[in-house]
Amino acid sequence: MQKQSDQGYQALETILGDSPDLLKSLLEGSPDTISLSDARQPDLPLTYVNPSFCETTGYGSEEALGRNCRFLQGEDTNQDDVSIIRKAIAERLPVDVVLLNYKKSGEPFINALRMAPIFDKSGDLSAFLGIQRDITKERLRTERDLAQNRLEALGTASGALAHQLNNLLHPITSLISLHLPDIADPAIRKDLEVSLYSARQAADLSNNLLGLSRGKFHDSSDVTMLPDGLIRAVELVRLMLPPTITLETDFETPAKDLRVPISETLFAQVIINIVTNAAQATKNIGIIRIELSEFEDSRVRISIADNGPGIPKTLRDKVFTPFYSSKKEKNGSGLGLSVVLQIINKVGGNIIVSDGLIQPDGDGIGCMFTIDLQKIT
Ligand SMILES: Cc1cc2nc3c(=O)[nH]c(=O)nc-3n(C[C@H](O)[C@H](O)[C@H](O)COP(=O)(O)O)c2cc1C
Numbered sequence: 001m002q003k004q005s006d007q008g009y010q011a012l013e014t015i016l017g018d019s020p021d022l023l024k025s026l027l028e029g030s031p032d033t034i035s036l037s038d039a040r041q042p043d044l045p046l047t048y049v050n051p052s053f054c055e056t057t058g059y060g061s062e063e064a065l066g067r068n069c070r071f072l073q074g075e076d077t078n079q080d081d082v083s084i085i086r087k088a089i090a091e092r093l094p095v096d097v098v099l100l101n102y103k104k105s106g107e108p109f110i111n112a113l114r115m116a117p118i119f120d121k122s123g124d125l126s127a128f129l130g131i132q133r134d135i136t137k138e139r140l141r142t143e144r145d146l147a148q149n150r151l152e153a154l155g156t157a158s159g160a161l162a163h164q165l166n167n168l169l170h171p172i173t174s175l176i177s178l179h180l181p182d183i184a185d186p187a188i189r190k191d192l193e194v195s196l197y198s199a200r201q202a203a204d205l206s207n208n209l210l211g212l213s214r215g216k217f218h219d220s221s222d223v224t225m226l227p228d229g230l231i232r233a234v235e236l237v238r239l240m241l242p243p244t245i246t247l248e249t250d251f252e253t254p255a256k257d258l259r260v261p262i263s264e265t266l267f268a269q270v271i272i273n274i275v276t277n278a279a280q281a282t283k284n285i286g287i288i289r290i291e292l293s294e295f296e297d298s299r300v301r302i303s304i305a306d307n308g309p310g311i312p313k314t315l316r317d318k319v320f321t322p323f324y325s326s327k328k329e330k331n332g333s334g335l336g337l338s339v340v341l342q343i344i345n346k347v348g349g350n351i352i353v354s355d356g357l358i359q360p361d362g363d364g365i366g367c368m369f370t371i372d373l374q375k376i377t
Helices: 004-018 020-029 051-057 079-091 136-182 186-213 228-240 264-281 336-346
Strands: 033-038 046-049 095-102 108-119 125-134 224-226 246-250 258-260 287-295 299-306 350-358 365-374
Touching (some): 051 125, 186 264, 228 246, 264 336
Parallel strands (some): 246 287
Antiparallel strands (some): 095 108, 224 258
């Protein structure tokens, strides 16, 4: 007995033979991008792209036809992904690959490409079919959901740990506070102040994790005044950084006493996490520039830029994933930036990663974290 799908194909072939316009309307109306490359010409030039291809990539058909589809690749396209396609073409096999491509505008997108050889009636390879799908949005959503789920799981697990940590941190903070006034040597005093500050931050972090595990992280009545809250946070983080780091600030704001809906402890934690990360990225010898500005009348923007090695565009969203660390030395917990994201999300703000300051050798560009928060009016 003939398989049902074969019967279906035969019926389709008959209909297509009878109505040549049907194929065109199927291809032109498809929400997926469809492209065909001529396998009989050198370097597989594109001979057909449907309107969806043009819409997704931004290239008009006249710009795409006659070219090999590799023009969609760019700086951060992973060459291992490209070699999987190359191998499938050489072996005349179908392949599914997810790879980074670029639109005509230069905007990167994650392309789920399905490519398959097409053979003519005599069994000779005549063309390759490509079906592309821009899955950038769903990828980002999945990664953010994953990060969120991991944080929630972390919140639950960290409840007990936070209790224990608080018990251990209590004698550290209270004993340092008790003996600090008796220390005469200013250098030792300064070291102890930094230790005390770090222990307090650890206690705060542990309390925040505890709050997270109980679903309470931030109170709607919390407020930080800017620029004062930012100036204090920068003074604190200055104490934690080696003197080889240059901190530049620009807190020129049109209005004084801006109010943002976040407690000063959480706000300082966000700033400290980002600035200490930036310092480590520059191997503790770079420049970190912190700016505060107002925009769209109702929002406040804080940007922290460094002149370290930067983060490739493809990895920028990953830095917020719990336990992800881009640092080879792994001296971070991998939690700092995910806690930052969690805090900023909870207070209704946004945070994005983009290009930062030019590197000292002038060759590359560092990284910039930009936070925007709703102003309380
Ligand atoms: C029909 C077809 C569609 C293709 N679509 C894409 C695509 O959307 N994005 C991409 O990066 N490469 C795509 N490729 C792969 C490149 O055209 C090329 O084959 C690949 O870069 C490997 O060859 P190379 O090493 O000579 O560059 C497609 C190839 C074919 C045959």
